[in-house]
Amino acid sequence: xxxxxxxxLIDTAKFLMDNDNYIILTHASPDGDTLGSGYALYYGLKQxxxxxxxxxxxxxxxxxxxxxxxxxxxCDKDSTVIAVDIADKRLLGSLEEKFxxxxxxxxxxxxxxxRYAKALYLDADASATCEIIYELLLDLNVQxxxxxxxxxxxxxxTDTGCFKYSCVTAKTHKIAAALYEYSIGADVINxxxxxxxxxxxxxxxxMVLDTAEYHFDDKCMIITVTAxxxxxxxxxxxxxxxxTEISRSVDGVIAGVTIKQTGSDTYKASVRTYEPxxxxxICNCLGGGGHKNAAAAILNGTLAEVKVKILDAIKQxxxxxxxxxxxxx
Amino acid sequence: xxxxxxxxLIDTAKFLMDNDNYIILTHASPDGDTLGSGYALYYGLKQxxxxxxxxxxxxxxxxxxxxxxxxxxxCDKDSTVIAVDIADKRLLGSLEEKFxxxxxxxxxxxxxxxRYAKALYLDADASATCEIIYELLLDLNVQxxxxxxxxxxxxxxTDTGCFKYSCVTAKTHKIAAALYEYSIGADVINxxxxxxxxxxxxxxxxMVLDTAEYHFDDKCMIITVTAxxxxxxxxxxxxxxxxTEISRSVDGVIAGVTIKQTGSDTYKASVRTYEPxxxxxICNCLGGGGHKNAAAAILNGTLAEVKVKILDAIKQxxxxxxxxxxxxx
Numbered sequence: 096x097x098x099x100x101x102x103x104l105i106d107t108a109k110f111l112m113d114n115d116n117y118i119i120l121t122h123a124s125p126d127g128d129t130l131g132s133g134y135a136l137y138y139g140l141k142q143x144x145x146x147x148x149x150x151x152x153x154x155x156x157x158x159x160x161x162x163x164x165x166x167x168x169x170c171d172k173d174s175t176v177i178a179v180d181i182a183d184k185r186l187l188g189s190l191e192e193k194f195x196x197x198x199x200x201x202x203x204x205x206x207x208x209x210r211y212a213k214a215l216y217l218d219a220d221a222s223a224t225c226e227i228i229y230e231l232l233l234d235l236n237v238q239x240x241x242x243x244x245x246x247x248x249x250x251x252x253t254d255t256g257c258f259k260y261s262c263v264t265a266k267t268h269k270i271a272a273a274l275y276e277y278s279i280g281a282d283v284i285n286x287x288x289x290x291x292x293x294x295x296x297x298x299x300x301x302m303v304l305d306t307a308e309y310h311f312d313d314k315c316m317i318i319t320v321t322a323x324x325x326x327x328x329x330x331x332x333x334x335x336x337x338x339t340e341i342s343r344s345v346d347g348v349i350a351g352v353t354i355k356q357t358g359s360d361t362y363k364a365s366v367r368t369y370e371p372x373x374x375x376x377i378c379n380c381l382g383g384g385g386h387k388n389a390a391a392a393i394l395n396g397t398l399a400e401v402k403v404k405i406l407d408a409i410k411q412x413x414x415x416x417x418x419x420x421x422x423x424x
Numbered sequence: 425x426x427x428x429x430x431x432x433l434i435d436t437a438k439f440l441m442d443n444d445n446y447i448i449l450t451h452a453s454p455d456g457d458t459l460g461s462g463y464a465l466y467y468g469l470k471q472x473x474x475x476x477x478x479x480x481x482x483x484x485x486x487x488x489x490x491x492x493x494x495x496x497x498x499c500d501k502d503s504t505v506i507a508v509d510i511a512d513k514r515l516l517g518s519l520e521e522k523f524x525x526x527x528x529x530x531x532x533x534x535x536x537x538x539r540y541a542k543a544l545y546l547d548a549d550a551s552a553t554c555e556i557i558y559e560l561l562l563d564l565n566v567q568x569x570x571x572x573x574x575x576x577x578x579x580x581x582t583d584t585g586c587f588k589y590s591c592v593t594a595k596t597h598k599i600a601a602a603l604y605e606y607s608i609g610a611d612v613i614n615x616x617x618x619x620x621x622x623x624x625x626x627x628x629x630x631m632v633l634d635t636a637e638y639h640f641d642d643k644c645m646i647i648t649v650t651a652x653x654x655x656x657x658x659x660x661x662x663x664x665x666x667x668t669e670i671s672r673s674v675d676g677v678i679a680g681v682t683i684k685q686t687g688s689d690t691y692k693a694s695v696r697t698y699e700p701x702x703x704x705x706i707c708n709c710l711g712g713g714g715h716k717n718a719a720a721a722i723l724n725g726t727l728a729e730v731k732v733k734i735l736d737a738i739k740q741x742x743x744x745x746x747x748x749x750x751x752x753x
Binding site: 256257258259260261263264266267268269272273275281282285286289290291292293294297300301304305307309313340341344345347 | 593597675
C-alpha cells in the first residue's frame with residue numbers, strides 16, 4: 096500500500112495515548128517475539144487505563160504460558176487494530192481476510208515489511224520487535240514488572256538465538272541487562288525455548304541424521320524428512336523448525352539443505368548457506384526465494400528427482416562463485 | 425593452603441602495576457574463558473609496559489586463533505606467576521609439578537576455588553573469569569581494542585552457553601554491550617563456538633541417539649558412547665563434551681545419563697539432573713561427585729552391570745525425593 100504513513104517512536108507513543116480499544120494481532124505460527132511483543136504491549140496499555148485484546152490466528156503453544164493472561168474482549172467496531180512483528184498481511188493467516196486491510200498501526204523490525212498498515216513504526220536495526228516495544232513502554236512511562244520483563248526477554252532471546260546472531264547489537268545487550276533487574280528466570284526461559292525437545296522429536300532427529308549425505312567435497316550436506324518419518328513420530332510443521340539447523344552445523348559445509356516431504360510428490364527444500372554462496376539465488380533458480388543465508392523452494396517430483404534439481408542449482412552457484420576454492424576461516 | 429591472602433579488585437590491580445615478568449597460566453583442556461582471560465590480561469599488561477607470557481598446559485585448539493598471538497618468553501626466575509580461571513592446582517595438568525605451588529596470584533570465579541595461590545581474587549558472582557578481567561583492565565586504565573574485546577567476549581559467551589545459563593547477571597549483559605562497541609564479530613565467534621561440529625562428530629551423535637533408552641516413566645534417559653563408536657569416528661575426549669547435553673534435552677527427563685566407555689570394563693557416567701533430583705548425591709552413591717545439576721562417576725563392570733548400578737542410584741534418589749509425583753513446570 097502506498098498510503099502507509101511512517102511513524103517515529105514518539106508518533107507511535109502518541110498514537111497509543113490518543114486511542115483506545117486496541118486489538119493487538121500476532122502473526123500465525125506464533126513465535127516468542129510476536130507473542131512477547133503483543134502481551135508486553137497489552138500489559139503496558141492496561142497500565143495506561145486502555146482496553147485491549149490480544150488475538151493470535153493460531154493456538155498459542157503452552158510453553159509461552161508464563162507471560163500470557165486472559166485479555167479484554169474488544170468489539171471490532173470502534174477498535175484500533177495493531178499488528179506486532181508482522182511484515183506481511185499474509186502472515187495473519189486465518190485472520191488476514193478479517194483484518195488484513197484494517198491494521199491501523201504496524202510495529203515491526205523486518206526490513207522486508209510490506210507497508211500494508213495505515214501507519215508503520217519500523218526499526219530494522221532492532222534485533223526483535225520486543226526491543227522496540229521495550230523502548231515504547233519506557234516512552235509511555237509504563238512501569239515494567241516481572242511479567243512484562245519475561246515477555247520482552249522471551250522475544251529478544253528467541254529472535255536472536257539467545258544473543259547468538261548477527262542482528263544483536265550493544266542495545267540488545269543493554270536492554271537485556273535492564274530486564275535482568277526483574278525476576279525473569281532467564282535460564283528457565285532459555286531452557287524451555289532452546290534446550291527442550293520431545294522424545295518423539297529426538298527420535299525424528301535420529302532418523303534424519305541417518306539420511307545425511309554429503310556432496311561437492313563435503314561442502315554441501317543434504318538431510319531429508321520423509322512423510323513416513325513425520326507420521327511415525329507425530330512431529331510436523333513447527334516441530335521441524337530446528338531440524339534445518341542440523342544441515343548447517345557441520346564444519347566446512349557452505350550449503351545445508353533440508354528436504355521435507357509435504358505431499359506424495361511434493362517437497363519443500365530449505366537452503367542455508369555461508370559465503371560465498373547465496374541461498375536466495377539458489378532458491379530463485381528453483382522457483383522459490385528468501386534471504387541471502389536462508390531461503391526455500393517448493394519442488395515437485397520424486398525425492399531422487401528433487402535432489403538432482405537442488406544439487407544442479409547449488410553446483411551452478413558454486414561454479415559462479417568459485418566456491419570450490421573459496422577458503423572458509 | 426591456609427596462607428592464601430584474599431585480594432580485592434583494587435589490590436589485584438595494584439599488584440599487577442607493582443610487579444613485572446608475568447607468566448600467565450591457563451588450565452589444561454583449555455576453554456574459551458581461561459584462554460580469553462589469559463590473553464586479554466596479556467594484552468593489557470603489554471599496554472602497561474610489562475613483559476608477559478601466556479602458557480597453556482595443552483595444545484590450544486585452532487578455533488581460538490583469532491585472539492591469540494606470540495607472547496614474550498619469561499625466565500622462570502624472577503617471574504610473577506598468575507593463574508586465570510583455575511580453581512584447583514590439579515587443573516594445571518602437566519604444569520602442576522612445576523607451577524602448582526608457585527602461583528603468586530589467582531584470578532577466578534569458581535566458588536569451589538581451592539586457595540592454592542599466595543593471593544586470590546575470587547568473584548564467585550562473575551559468570552566468567554573474563555568478566556573479572558574486563559573490570560580489572562578498566563581499573564588499570566587499559567584501552568580496550570578489537571582483539572581484547574574478542575578474547576573477553578569469547579570467555580563470557582562460552583562460559584554462559586551464550587548468555588543462557590543461570591550464572592548470567594545484568595552485569596554480564598552490560599559488559600557484553602560494552603564489548604559490542606568494538607568490532608568483535610560476535611555472530612562469527614558464536615557460530616565457531618556453538619554451531620560448528622565435524623562430520624565425524626555428527627556421525628557419532630547419530631550412533632549415540634541409536635542407544636537412547638528411557639526409564640522410570642521417561643523421567644530418566646541413558647545414552648551410551650562405546651569405545652567402538654569413538655574408534656570408528658575418531659572422536660574422543662573434548663570432542664564428546666557436547667554429547668552429554670543430549671541426555672538432558674528431552675522434555676520431562678529429570679535424570680540424563682551419558683555413559684562413556686573409557687576402558688575395556690571401565691565407564692564414566694556423566695549425570696545431569698533437574699529438580700527434585702541431585703546429580704551430586706546420585707554420583708556420590710556411585711563413588712563419584714560433582715555439582716547439584718552435573719556430576720560424574722567412574723564405574724567398573726560390563727555395560728549392563730554399570731547401567732544397573734546407575735539406575736539403582738537414580739531410583740533411590742527418585743524415591744527419596746518423591747520424583748515420581750514431582751510435577752515439572
